[in-house]
Amino acid sequence: MQPTSLVCNGELIRFFRGEKHLTQAELAERCDCTERLIRKAEQDGQCSVSSIRTIAAALSTDGRQLSVEDLTSYPLEMAQRYTQALYTCQEKLVDSLSDMLDRDVLFRVNGDPAVIPFAGDYRGTSEVREGFRRFFSIMQVPEEEDFSKTHQYFSRGLEVHMWGDSWIHPRGMQLESPMKLSNYFRFRNGKLVWFEDQFDVSRAEHLLRASSPASTESNPE
Helix, strand or coil: CCCCEEECCHHHHHHHHHHCCCCHHHHHHHHCCCHHHHHHHHCCCEEEHHHHHHHHHHHCECCECCCHHHHCCCHHHHHHHHHHHHHHCHHHHHHHCHHHEEEEEEEEECCCCCCCCCCEEEEHHHHHHHHHHHHHHHEECCCCCCHHHCEEEEEECCEEEEEEEECCEECCCCCCCCEEEEEEEEEECCEEEEEEEEECHHHHHHHHHHHCHHHHHHCCC
16 A cells, blocks of 8 residues: 655755746645645655655756655665665675665766776666676675765755765775765655766776786786
């Protein structure tokens, strides 16, 4: 049975109302509801699905149609959940996040696939799963890394930017200094639809070349 009421993400509603330069009273008028209902929604209150749908329609634009799922989702928390899964679930990341991944999600990892085997575009959960299999076949998460202290997040509507330091390294080659990276997340209808992983491509290529068996054989200690 579908729920008849849901908890709103008040921060998102305030953000989209601000984008349209509407006061709470003006939004209430567009929704044909009370200003009290708008205040309740913006205070993370529980509202009827029909009311949230009306608010979503009033806050939509020609280029962006908002949904009930949008206004009851938490993009920042989902982005943080992705990072946690990367470190704790690793190869099983896609399975652990299956409820928040759009079936046509696009993952883009920067770099030349000829040098960085896990670089490229991955469309859909099956391809994304293969991408992480490639990644963790050659990359290793350090034990006891506290990633919560090295990653920062900034959310803007349904988009989240993450940046920070990563100590994930090629297998058998620990880093002397962290890799700088940034991630971009875009959500729609309560699901992750676009993810982009950016990092120091030149350094990554150097590390992977140095860690390859061919490099080890040609440069014996």
